[in-house]
Amino acid sequence: MGQRDEHERFDRKIEAMGVRIKDANTVKVRDDVFDEVTLLALYKLVQKKLITVIGGPISTGKEANVFYGERDGQGLAIKIYRIQTANFKAMNEYLAGDRRFSSVRGTRKGLIFAWTKKEFSNLARAHEAEIPAPEPLAFDRNILLMEFLGRDEVPYPQIRNAEVEDYGKVYREILGYVEKLYREARLVHADLSEYNILYHEKPYLIDMGQAVTLDHPRASVFLVRDIKNLNRYFSRYCDVVDEEEIIGTLVGTGRREP
Template sequence: MNKHYIDADKQMRKLEETKRLKSVEDKQVSSEVFDDKTLKVLYKLANKGYIRSLNGVISTGKEANVFLGIDDDDNPVAVKIYRVMTLDFKKIKEYIAGDPRFKSHGNNTRQIITAWTQKEFKNLSRLYKLGLRVPEPYIAMENVLVMEYLEYSDDDNSAAPPLSKAKLDNASEVFEEIIDFMDVAYNKAHLVHGDLSRYNILLSHGHPYIIDVSQSTLDSHPSSRSLLERDIKNILYDSKKFKLNLTYEYVRNRIIKND
């Protein structure tokens, strides 16, 4: 029997076990994440060698959970699973409808969520190819995205923390890198993050890595400028948490060149 098939079969049994949790809350979360169709997607990814096992939760959010996975080469990967039951489809359809890279999918839930996951994969790929600090995307399949696992440091391979939980000895340099990211993302990748804050910027090896780009829009999107302005204000607010004195004019002029 094929090795991948054996590993995938073991993984499916492990995932099925997670559905037999004790507390009512855990049972609800498990059923929201590991519905039958998602388990089948994970089986396919395991059969392709992308996921040999899932070893715990890295983060949980309103829309998705991120798990630490191990691939067939014993490398850690981050596995993001969008929870179909808790996604705001009205919001998702609005962002997808304004993006010419995607066609409308009506009210088909699975098609909408697949497009949303593909949108994050394409946005990550676009940013990564420009050398920006985002996790490298490996594959997206339906509501599952497999990407690079970001560790805290060479000496600490735990998951990179968000800036909201990180201690910064080089806050000024980190925020300059964030502004540089916003500049290149907007002027070269033609993307606006749209929800940028200290909660979706990870600190890995002393550098900021931007995550959660599913809602990121092209600069041609009718809401792109207002979203960019919101990102700028969020970063300014966050910088004050680290006792920096950045100004709105300074940050805005670094990003918006010809206004």
């Protein structure tokens, strides 16, 4: 009965903000996600009329949960970073060398807030460079609002679960994204794999919180790891380009044929 009371209190709080709860499955993950900090951030976003509906979870993880949402009938992805369970040490590795966030205080809460802002900034850079990725819409504290990549409230699948007709073509498209990200957005994704690429008619890059600027001390290490991950996955389905040749093309010491 106590848990039901908590759920009802949660519902009342959210509904008092003017947000409709669309999916009862939200109850499965909301207890340890919607803490007071998150509710305050949610309230601020609702006040700005950026969220009108909260639906069920799209994905759940140790670092963050992503919920389906809507703003006046338009789909949203609501990404909520979990303050209590996020990997503080791993996040700090990506933030420590980033000049944009050099003034971040070393508290768990401060780090999560900076990470949310960092993902917003990285997605904005990618979007400006016209790289297929979710358009960032707004953020507050540990909540990031993004364009929903999917249809009928169902997200596009990760590429590892998608039906891909021409792997060679898709591989070349993603290499093009990596090059554009590097040359135009001045970023390295730093966690590129079949888990962070969605696919529907074309590939989309997601999960860019860890992406780093080119002056980050480990940018080159992360870039090599991204390329190795891509080649590891796609080599099962198509011919891949030599890793050194790809890196040489990006840093200007080589030339990759289209």
